[in-house]
Amino acid sequence: MERTNAWSKYTSEKDLKKVMAFGEDYRKFLSQCKTERECIDFFVEKAEKAGYINLEDAIEKNTKLKAGDKVYAVNKGKMMAVFNIGSESLENGLNILGAHIDSPRMDLKQNPLYEDSDIAMLDTHYYGGIKKYQWVTIPLALHGVLVKKTGEVVKVNVGEDASDPVFGISDLLIHLAADQMDKKGAKVVEGEDLNIIVGSIPGFDKKGEKEKESVKKNILKLLKEKYDIEEEDFISAEIEVVPAGEARDFGFDRSMILGYGHDDRVCAYPSFMALLNTTKKLSKTACALLVDKEEIGSVGATGMQSKFFENTLAELFNLMGDYSELKLRRALTNCKVLSSDVSAAFDPNYASAFEKNNSAYLGRGLVFNKYTGARGKSGSNDASAEYVGEVRAIMDKDKVCWQTAELGKVDQGGGGTIAYIMGNYNMQVIDSGVAVLSMHAPCEIISKVDLYEALLGYEAFIKYA
Structure with a gap:
């Protein structure tokens, strides 16, 4: 089942300019932010300009939070959670876009x-x-x-x-x-x-x-x-x-970006921007969770295996006057997550490493990986069929271009994401992200239209999940 090339959506000059403009904003971000600390500094500045308040300040002043409020929390300068608080109780769970900001x-x-x-x-x-x-x-x-x-x-x-x-x-x-x-x-x-x-x-x-x-x-x-x-x-x-050096437009048609750190800042940036772009009041609270240490197993105080997110959610409950340990546990269980991480793009120069029918392709939109892992799905979160069906419906509702993939041939290698850690909380989670050529090389390649479709997909998830 071959997916449509996403560029076919953008036949008008006006729509094409949106894709290219978002790609240019991202290219500048990628050039400027080459470490976790630089990413967090960038996101904090953007969040505060957009009216988000620091959770530490809210705790110190005992600020009562309510639906419509926008809050961010930073962990040791290298991990961040951004929240758009919805009208429903946190107990009903959050819609989470989780990405990592560390790179090889x-x-x-x-x-x-x-x-x-x-x-x-x-x-x-x-x-x-x-x-x-x-x-x-x-x-x-x-x-x-x-x-x-x-x-x-x-x-x-x-x-x-x-x-x-x-x-x-x-x-x-x-x-x-x-x-x-x-x-x-x-x-x-x-x-x-x-x-x-x-x-x-x-x-x-x-x-x-x-x-x-x-x-x-x-x-x-x-x-x-x-x-x-x-x-x-x-x-x-x-x-x-x-x-050293800036990320660059790639190709005569400038359809791609060559740069360091696409894995996984190409997912972190649209995840963050999806929250900032969401201006209408939400039913369920939305969260962009940007983490460190994924490339070495999500360990340590700033990795996904830390208690930062769990503790931050408890603080939100408390400032909303609704904290209990049981409600916190229910909230974690009821979360729905897009584990926003990159996928390996099919490379015709190395076609033997891929299985064509189940590979991601540049230009065909947001990628969903039902599972990653290695060989017999070792180390993988394997999303349920029910959740995959729900995500499919959300993407199609907003006419997002998307595709499905595995990470190359079954016995060729493998890799992991933060998805299994979030699954340990009993959350519904699936990997989604942007296809990358030359992944983990000093300079990687992505398609601008895939980046833009990721933004649209993340915005749709926040609205409808």
Whole structure:
């Protein structure tokens, strides 16, 4: 059963401009927000301009919440829940759009800076599933925060401005790579070889002799002068190494976007915007839940496995004067969720990894994965037939272009999302999102029309689920 290409909906210049304009807004967001903290800062600013109030402020002032109110809560600067409160009791559940805002990358180790052969380097530990060989010989930037012993937070963003230097990882020249070329792909570049080159000017004493580790010392001097950073400050830092440069329009027709971090910001952005675009009063409360740590198992205080969402929902009940433990449990059970995560787009260059009848295709709209997992659906949430039928009806009611898919051939590999964690609460949940080419590569590709259909699909879900 072949699905219609979504571009066929946009034959008028006016409608086509809507798709392209939303794609351009997203492209700017993707270029600006390359870490979880940057995403949350962006979303908080947008939410406050749209009239959302901070839940912490509401708790402090004991503000009574009611239908029509708009609230957001942030967890440790890397996780966020945004609510449009409906007229029904929270006990009846929420309509949730859940997406993650972390992406595969490299993190600086806590003792990263060293010198070898007159080259200063930063040691890294890769984060999430990557093909390590893809990260060499490309321009890289440093994003993140460094917290000094005083508690002062120093923001780091080097490599994005045209006047900034960029960084990178060297590769072995082809002339000497006979042994390297015989290795399996997983071993062509080893994890411990992902070392970032950051400088090469040594220092000399008065006699003109090179001082010991003088390149490293010179880098530390520059860091102190520019950022007031000392070597020990790296111990309490979160510095992410990401591809430098803006996301770009892709293709002669500008129908696609090439950029870092589509997985899963291409779902997080329309999930958030769907709430902001919903202006009419809702019956059921709607929530955009934007989480961290999905790429490494949704663990930790800012991952989906934390108690943040459960605790936040309890606070909402309390401010609405309706809290009880039983009502909280009923609310969690009665939630309906789109676990908004990307799907692998069929790639004609690697067709053997896919099964054509059950693959996602660029340009055919929002993707629904009844299940993900690996091999025999291991690690998967498997949505019920009843819930799939309900979601189908919602999408068709608003004429959203959508398709269904699996993640490649059955025994070829696999992957997971936050869906199974939300399913553990007995919620109704299905994976939905945007198809991506070159997923988990430093630069991924999406279709602008799929992004726009995701927005329309998420808006329809909020209205009708």
